[in-house]
Amino acid sequence: MAAIAQKRYSALTPEERFGAMLLRAAMVRNAVLVLDRPLSLVPHLRDARYIIEVIGKLDDLIAEAHVFDYSWQKERYGVADDAEN
Numbered sequence: 001m002a003a004i005a006q007k008r009y010s011a012l013t014p015e016e017r018f019g020a021m022l023l024r025a026a027m028v029r030n031a032v033l034v035l036d037r038p039l040s041l042v043p044h045l046r047d048a049r050y051i052i053e054v055i056g057k058l059d060d061l062i063a064e065a066h067v068f069d070y071s072w073q074k075e076r077y078g079v080a081d082d083a084e085n
Helices: 014-026 049-057 071-077
Strands: 031-036 062-068
Touching (some): 014 049, 049 062
Parallel strands (some): 031 062
């Protein structure tokens, strides 16, 4: 992410924007991430692997992470029907 430090927001790719937002949020001590429809921030992704990977890289800085999205998107997160309960 250091390579994008001097770029303007409009010059960033959706992945870079998402990463920058996560880094900013993780700067708070014991950060609690609440992500509302994160796949809408990076719409061209087929699934949430990238999002999960980036959050995992910040695992030591994040106390909790909560992802909220529509139920019809659950397949993109790798959630099975029996996991709803």
